[in-house]
Amino acid sequence: MVVRQGSTLQLRSGCPINLSLEVLGDRWSLIVVRDIIFGDRRHFRELLTQSEEGISSNILADRLRTLVDAGVLSRTDDPRHKQKVSYSLTERGIQLVPVLAQLAGWGVRHLPVSDELGIRARILDEGGPPLWSRFMDELRWMHLGSPRPAGPSVFDDLQAAYLAAAAKSARTR
């Protein structure tokens, strides 16, 4: 069973699409997961203050709790950091990469995506499942302590492409 006892999630049907959407709650949940996956934001304050969409503090706290309850994130005390609590992806959370990649690919093809925020979606879309799989292995290293995968870092490549696009768009503004 996914959901912790005492969870307030209501499971309305056993359909896999419905259950996924119930566990993910609403759009803010996937936004939080996105910021942890692509921005490596692991602490409450980073997730709050660096939010592109201006998530509110109470929604962030609620969605982090839901995602931990649903087994998508784990929450640990991080004694090296002055904000003691840090969040990591679980294997279940890492397996959301293909869902986010497809959602991002759909957005980039159909919606008025900005250059700098769309570049990572374009790279993920072009790389397809083999790239997603390499990225997931890297996230297993970053979040689960698995061995570091060989080869160039997908995370760094995505980040570098984003920073280059953001700099270019700042110059032409």
Add this chain to the structure above:
Amino acid sequence: MVVRQGSTLQLRSGCPINLSLEVLGDRWSLIVVRDIIFGDRRHFRELLTQSEEGISSNILADRLRTLVDAGVLSRTDDPRHKQKVSYSLTERGIQLVPVLAQLAGWGVRHLPVSDELGIRARILDEGGPPLWSRFMDELRWMHLGSPRPAGPSVFDDLQAAYLAAAAKSARTR
């Protein structure tokens, strides 16, 4: 530009994941799209009364309006049917198949999915992108009037597998 003038959608950032989630609104939007794609429910009453999750009439009306505004569905008068208004997928809506397939695949691997409601997700997961692509061609025929694709119907195969699993689960209950 995606969104019709006068739309109430607030676009909080140009990130493709955020935009996709804003356009899709909330979980009920994807549930409605799911029922149109996999159940071929094209009229308000079918979508309302056959809903596994018990969508309410006002939420359904609101989400249909949002999805039409976002260009995911089109709304036409159907003179052959006593409920005159019918909904069809647009190309943009059909391209949500890979998003739903990934979301369903994630659900079936991680959540307490029921046998009969999980069978289609398992088939889509095993078939992968080639099967999704054939299914999308069939939806283009069903919703957009494109030529009927050759070969067996993915829609019928999914439906038959679901009905067989539902019958089996009714027998063993």
